[in-house]
Amino acid sequence: MVASAEDEQSLVSDFLRLLSAHARLPAGVTAPTLVLWTLVVVLSVRLSVRLSVCVLSFIAWQVKIWRDRLLSLEEKDRCSVWRLGPFLPVLSCSHPDTVRPILGGKTQKTSWVYGFFRPWLGDGLLISEGQKWQRNRRLLTPAFHFDILKHYVTLFSESTQVLLEKWLSRGPGASVELFDQIGLMTLDNILKCSLGYHSNCQTDGQSAPYIQAVHDLTSLIDERVDRPLQHIDFIYYLTAKGRRFRQACKVVHSFSEQVIMTRKEERKKEELKEEDFTSPGYKSGKCLDFVDILLQAKDEDGTGLSVSEIRDEVNTFLFAGHHTTASGVSWTLFYLAQHQDYQDECRREAEGVLEGRTEITWHDVGKLPFLTMCIKESLRCVPPVARSARTLQLDLTFADGKWLPKGTSAVADFPGLHRNSEIWENPTVYDPYRFSPENSERRPPHAFLPFSAGPRNCIGQNFAMNEMKVTLALTLQRFRLEPDVTKPPVIPCDGITLQARGGIWVKVHPLKTNT
């Protein structure tokens, strides 16, 4: 039997009458209002449940697709899926088989963190894309040629000696925090090599406005990464920190622009001919810095880089080449302080090469194989840059037929790759002999990637390796390091580079040298 509309109406009015008669409703609340509100509440609850189910099934569906596609890879500790918020799954790869196509294929950089750098680094090499990146990479590559880099070795030696004199003045067995001290030294180096600026930052600290601004920019970005509310530009630039960031950008930009403009004028005055610069790395007794090299860089049609383009590149080198090498040197010293036998072996090697000199030459740098193995092992254990993030621009098919669709976000996870137990035996043990020539040959090529790989690998890797070797050889020649056990244990923490929460504290004992 089907109820008519009239029947339904009379049923509802009977129900309301009954309700009014029997229920004791609070004053001012009528039965129809109560029913209405009950309906609203029930419907809202049902709607929220529905929405939550939709969201959850969407996430489950995404995870399932990813898992199905990559199951075989995942089983072998090759990758895992993690997510940023409910809708953004990211594939994290930690096996050479998965990392290689992610870094080598047709991909774009994704990391949202890079957006925070844009006001400072503009369209510099680290964050630019497409044709702009291709052109600049081509124009900048000569700046990292060995003929240019070899002259920087003298500058690295000088900065290291300033650091070591500071340590010496503190007395025997002084406790020093490595990141701060070495960070100022690598800043000193990169300022000399990129802008020709001899800042004295190691002795004067952050008293110069420019040094203070560079310090502010990195520490403010580091802090911003961990504070989701500050990720929204609109909110961030309303805060005091956002305003400080803007101000620091202005200071840094105007300083580097001024250096570039002055250098341009000098070039005009001296009427330098192009051929003069082909005498690599040196001009009129002066070591060429990145500004000099970038001012002479030209496209095929003769167009050079504009002042703002050079400024962006110089700032990029400054950022990318300062904390990274500081992290590399600090972690190597940390491991050598823990392993006195390896430290002694490095010292013997350095002393054999230096023969009492306090300055390293370009030729010496190539004669430190064991120290190089120790640096590499440290970069394996704690890679200063923890990941390279990419978005696929084309579908990607792995060797075993599994595939990922275009638009997927993927990350090459370097700490994961460097500790993958399928590749590395006892991955948590610090063992420089993994990098002996025989052992290195046996490993797959993409097992060790502190400088990333593919077209967007680190352009400064040779610069960095030279700088680290010079600093470490000279340091070990003059000091013995041991861990400072009175300080809290060293725990790596993820920031712009991999650092240590609370820093790395070591005791430095001066050695008697015949220098």
Ligand code: HEM
């Ligand atoms: C131990 C020291 C260093 C490490 C571990 C390191 C590591 C890396 C890594 C992993 C990348 C790839 C980033 C990505 O894919 O998002 C990179 C890119 C880059 N690095 Fe380094 N780096 C170091 C030192 C330097 C130095 C000294 C310079 C410059 C003087 C430099 C300049 C750059 C630049 C410009 C890029 C971007 C390259 C491009 O996208 O074409 N790096 N670095």
